[in-house]
Amino acid sequence: MMPFTYQRVVDTRAALMAAAVAPTATYISGGTNLLDLMKLGIEQPTHLIDISRLPLDAIEATADGGLRIGAQVRNSSLAADQRIRSDYPVLAQALLSGASAQIRNKASTAGNLLQRTRCYYFYDRNTPCNKRVPGSGCSALNGFNRMHAVLGSSDACIAVHPSDMAVAMLVLDAMVEVMDTGGVTRQIPIGDLHRLPGTTPNIETGLTPGEMITAVILPPPQRGRQLYRKVRDRASYAFALVSVAVVVDVERDTIVRARLALGGVAAKPWRAPEAETHLIGETVSAEVFEGAADIALTNAVGRGGNDFKIPLAKRTIQYALAAASERG
Incomplete structure (x- = not known):
């Protein structure tokens, strides 16, 4: 593992300021995906900003009757919330079908959205992967590609996004609330958060450097x-x-x-x-x-x-x- 520095923050503004000072920094919360990637040398942040203690762990009603889910809400807590189970059961079902109970207890809402592909070649540094090393090629195209994409792929990458939670949030028309290093907040339709590979599969989301997910907003419960x-x-x-x-x-x-x-x-x-x-x-x-x-x-x-x-x-x-x- 490459050397890195570590900083624990307790408020959102401090986290954003730390990211602004260190452009190569990475936010860490549950770390269920990031730590594995760091151990393999795929992710090599020089500075980790621990945001797990930010006050973003509440599930709150919105003025229009929807819900605001804080970025630090754990997957297990979200799946167990009675409002989610009764009004958004597709989300509870998706969360309970993902990972193990131990991982759900640690994984955060924002981290789930931003987890990276589980493509075998992405995890193997001995093979070419455009997502890991742009321009090196895609080993999955002519390799073992049983788990790979059949929609929206390109000759540069056929990896899939692994989140169950994100699929349910997409069908519910969720919005993702993010804040940049200047403290400016914006909302992104969840369908626009992730990018298709095209010729730049290494660029996976529409987030700008240092931008942090602060919440996911669900609209009022839908009929049906x-x-x-x-x-x-x-x-x-x-x-x-x-x-x-x-x-x-x-x-x-x-x-x-x-x-x-x-x-x-x-x-x-x-x-x-x-x-x-x-x-x-x-x-x-x-x-x-x-x-x-x-x-x-x-x-x-x-x-x-x-x-x-x-x-x-x-x-x-x-x-x-x-x-x-x-x-x-």
Whole structure:
């Protein structure tokens, strides 16, 4: 591990000032991903700013009836909150399907959003990886790519984003609140937080240097039934091969509102607006769900080892839509 300095801060302004002074600094909270990357020499920050004790660990009601989730709220606490379980069950389901109980007890809301890919080649410094070393190549293109992206990828990178929580927050239309080193706050739609790889897969988010996530804001509870379905190799502590988050509102067997997001298939949580449009106004049926699944995967491209993800994603979408459309 490379030498680094460490600083613990207790207020947000001090954290931002520290980041402004040390441009190569990195924020650390739970550290469940960052510390592994540092041990492997993939992340090499010269200065760590410990923000785990910032007063950002509350879940508060907003004026319009939504919720403001502080960046330091632990995944386990968020999943257990009664307001999340009753009004945003898709989020609770996603959180409980991610990682192990021990990791959920440590992982923070902001850290979950900003975790990096679990691509084998990204973690192996002996292989080329454009995300780790820009311009070096992508070993996954012609390598073992079973876990990799079928949507939104490029010839520079086919890695996927591993978060379950982010997929659920995307289907809920969450906003991410961030603050820059000058103390200026802005909100980013969660769908715009992460970037597709294009030719610069090493640039993973739209955050500016030193900018820090302070909260995630959920809109007021949405009508309809919510469901998160995750398909993985084993029942616990495994990343998604494919995951699907849906919100479906049905009146008299007619779909009046639909939201659909996918995980495990792209470099960012993937929304399927065309499939949503296809569903609205249709009578609940297997044929309608199959059509939506086909639309959601229209532009999917397999790379050999991950070809199976395309039909798997379609089947998972159909299952999730059917289950969420059932009458209570």
